[in-house]
Amino acid sequence: MINITNKDLENFIFSNTFSTTSGGISGPYLIPYTSKLITIVKNKYPDSEIIAGGGIRSMDTINIYQHLGASHFSISTLLFNPLLFATFYYQFYRDLKKQ
Helix, strand or coil, rough: CCCHHHHCCCHHHHHHHHEECCCEEHHHHHHHHHHHHHCCCCCCCCCEEEEECCCCCCCCHHCCCCCCCEEEEEEEEEHHHHHHHHHHHHHHHHHHHHH
């Protein structure tokens, strides 16, 4: 049996795909799944660092993940759509300037 302590669990990455019997799901469908994982882990390991991804297409999703406890964010699929990425980048830069 493996004994895992709070000290051993410091970093988590959630989620770029969710496996199903017919293949993988990605994008906005992952937001509820990733949100639930962040909440569970932050409740059990409050000092952990979480990289959250899955469904990030706007600052709204980053704000949700951040509110739940994620401190870093991963965007991937967004980069396949240059117009969507440009809109996201503008939002990110605008919000950064407000700080």
